Amino acid sequence: MNLDSRAELLSLTSEVVAVDKQSSFHATSEPVLTQPGLGTTTTTVTTITQTGGDWSTGLLDACADRTTCIVGGLVPCCLDLSLAHHFGECLCLPLLPGSTFAMRVGIRERYKIRQGSVCEDWASVCCCYCLALCQMIRETKLRMKAQTYHVTTALESS
Numbered sequence: 001m002n003l004d005s006r007a008e009l010l011s012l013t014s015e016v017v018a019v020d021k022q023s024s025f026h027a028t029s030e031p032v033l034t035q036p037g038l039g040t041t042t043t044t045v046t047t048i049t050q051t052g053g054d055w056s057t058g059l060l061d062a063c064a065d066r067t068t069c070i071v072g073g074l075v076p077c078c079l080d081l082s083l084a085h086h087f088g089e090c091l092c093l094p095l096l097p098g099s100t101f102a103m104r105v106g107i108r109e110r111y112k113i114r115q116g117s118v119c120e121d122w123a124s125v126c127c128c129y130c131l132a133l134c135q136m137i138r139e140t141k142l143r144m145k146a147q148t149y150h151v152t153t154a155l156e157s158s
Helices: 003-029 066-074 077-087 099-110 118-127 129-143
Strands: 040-042 152-156
Touching: 066 077, 066 129, 077 099, 077 129, 099 118, 099 129, 118 129
Parallel strands: none
Antiparallel strands: 040 152
């Protein structure tokens, strides 16, 4: 390489660096707000939860839901697991002492059930464990009754 070609190469390199500096300056000073052609997705979800009032069924209304009654009478531990699942807790929760009592208090708080107190919840779970489990499952099923909600997604092109 001769001296003139080296000078040309050096000149071209400094021009490329100058262009690079200018283009990177413009890229950081003007942020990209939307990607071209991708559009915007908007999703609307509506959740309705029934709250307030008393327990929907009494402690002794075990036969109101025959399946729950049979499972609660024969294998209450499975019903306790199902309750933890419905309540949105870890399936290991029923293995902890006092967890059913805590879920009962939680159900009363979540659904704003006025009937009862912490003392009554404790007595129900300790003295009538299977009946309390059945009542809690029935209440959760009734309050979280399967309803169809439509999710609307709109795509706006840019």
